[in-house]
Amino acid sequence: MFDLPEDIKEIQGLARDFARNEILPGAAARDHSHSFPAEQVAKLAEMGFLGMFVPEQYGGAGLSTLAYVVALEEICYADASVGVTMSVNNSLACWPILAFGTEAQKQKYLPDLATGRKLGCYALTEPDAGSDAGAQRTKATPLPGGGWSLTGNKIWITNAPYAQVAVAYANLAPEERHRGVCAFIAESHWPGYKVGKPEDKLGITSSATSELIFEDMHVPAENLLGGERQGFKIAMATLDGGRIGIAAQALGIAQRAFDLAVAHAKSRIAFGKPIGANQAIQWMIADMATRIESARLLTWRAAVYKDGDDKARASHMCSMAKLAASETANFCADRALQIHGGYGFSKEYEVERLFRDARITTLYEGTSEIQRIVIARAYLG
Numbered sequence: 307m308f309d310l311p312e313d314i315k316e317i318q319g320l321a322r323d324f325a326r327n328e329i330l331p332g333a334a335a336r337d338h339s340h341s342f343p344a345e346q347v348a349k350l351a352e353m354g355f356l357g358m359f360v361p362e363q364y365g366g367a368g369l370s371t372l373a374y375v376v377a378l379e380e381i382c383y384a385d386a387s388v389g390v391t392m393s394v395n396n397s398l399a400c401w402p403i404l405a406f407g408t409e410a411q412k413q414k415y416l417p418d419l420a421t422g423r424k425l426g427c428y429a430l431t432e433p434d435a436g437s438d439a440g441a442q443r444t445k446a447t448p449l450p451g452g453g454w455s456l457t458g459n460k461i462w463i464t465n466a467p468y469a470q471v472a473v474a475y476a477n478l479a480p481e482e483r484h485r486g487v488c489a490f491i492a493e494s495h496w497p498g499y500k501v502g503k504p505e506d507k508l509g510i511t512s513s514a515t516s517e518l519i520f521e522d523m524h525v526p527a528e529n530l531l532g533g534e535r536q537g538f539k540i541a542m543a544t545l546d547g548g549r550i551g552i553a554a555q556a557l558g559i560a561q562r563a564f565d566l567a568v569a570h571a572k573s574r575i576a577f578g579k580p581i582g583a584n585q586a587i588q589w590m591i592a593d594m595a596t597r598i599e600s601a602r603l604l605t606w607r608a609a610v611y612k613d614g615d616d617k618a619r620a621s622h623m624c625s626m627a628k629l630a631a632s633e634t635a636n637f638c639a640d641r642a643l644q645i646h647g648g649y650g651f652s653k654e655y656e657v658e659r660l661f662r663d664a665r666i667t668t669l670y671e672g673t674s675e676i677q678r679i680v681i682a683r684a685y686l687g
């Protein structure tokens with residue numbers, strides 16, 4: 307596959323027009339004020355972008371992973387904060403319910419999540435369980451009459467302040483580590499479900515991230531997702547796929563940084579000529595372009611694998627895509643800032659925001675180190 311099929315190009319065009327006309331113009335202001343892009347997210351819902359691979363029978367757009375990554379790159383080109391809100395709803399909230407939910411769970415939750423009537427979040431990380439997700443301490447206690455009580459703290463939960471549905475993880479036997487982890491579908495209006503303090507972030511400042519606190523939150527038996535002790539498997543499978551969304555986010559940031567760098571290299575005059583006439587600048591542009599094209603091909607290929615039958619290969623391909631694209635985003639944002647000189651250090655210039663936004667991509671949904679572990683395991687066993 308060297309080019310996109312026509313139907314995917316149409317989705318790309320739709321996403322590009324919307325992103326550049328309706329998301330990009332307010333991105334800097336939202337970044338400065340840390341305001342959640344509620345209006346933009348509502349429009350994404352109308353476009354079917356919040357449940358892109360949810361089948362139509364559950365209210366989704368029924369599209370492929372390739373369509374999803376192509377659209378998400380365009381949204382993140384304009385604003386990575388809008389992009390992560392979309393990515394979490396698609397990859398981390400809809401997907402596990404679609405893949406592991408009962409028919410009743412799919413019918414109850416997916417139509418609202420896929421159409422944006424409700425927003426979803428994914429509550430895995432805890433103060434002492436990040437990369438080591440098996441160290442979950444949030445306790446799941448079976449209740450005598452059936453159902454569960456959940457007590458514990460989650461941190462860094464994207465969308466949490468606005469989400470009505472959470473795919474939440476808790477451990478029925480913390481001493482057994484990952485073997486005791488269970489996944490649940492929780493609703494924000496339940497007693498004991500509390501949104502904690504918002505995180506004060508370096509980048510993607512207009513995405514909403516906060517703590518989630520569960521205090522003896524009762525979860526009905528029918529809201530256990532995928533069976534007892536299946537939580538770790540569900541969490542890992544979800545992140546395997548979610549990573550490709552972060553690859554797409556990183557590509558959007560990288561491409562925007564590149565485009566701004568090229569424009570500046572052509573227009574900024576120093577020593578009587580555009581700075582782009584210097585070989586030092588040309589090499590930076592060449593390296594950026596090469597890394598973006600490589601990471602994009604890898605991301606598209608991983609997306610095709612994700613929809614195919616070879617799930618083991620899809621898993622490490624998604625990790626490769628995330629590793630390559632996130633490191634590319636940081637490389638490109640850094641070089642774009644360098645090409646802008648002192649202006650790049652000013653909050654009046656977009657590259658300053660891209661430099662901060664790029665930083666998250668090597669951290670969440672598995673750090674670069676964790677991606678390397680996943681990739682190496684595929685070869686070394």
Ligand SMILES: Cc1cc2nc3c(=O)[nH]c(=O)nc-3n(C[C@H](O)[C@H](O)[C@H](O)COP(=O)(O)OP(=O)(O)OC[C@H]3O[C@@H](n4cnc5c(N)ncnc54)[C@H](O)[C@@H]3O)c2cc1C
Nearest residue numbers: 428429430431436437438462463464669670671672673675
């Ligand atoms: C803005 C933001 C949004 C987020 N959104 C969500 C969300 O919606 N839901 C959610 O559940 N979580 C979310 N997270 C959490 C995120 O996934 C974790 O921060 C991430 O997995 C890393 O965990 P940690 O911060 O505990 O770092 P740690 O696990 O403590 O890692 C610290 C460092 O040690 C390295 N390290 C750890 N283990 C190893 C190893 N075995 N080998 C080599 N190096 C290692 C890591 O790579 C890293 O460099 C979010 C985080 C941020 C910052």
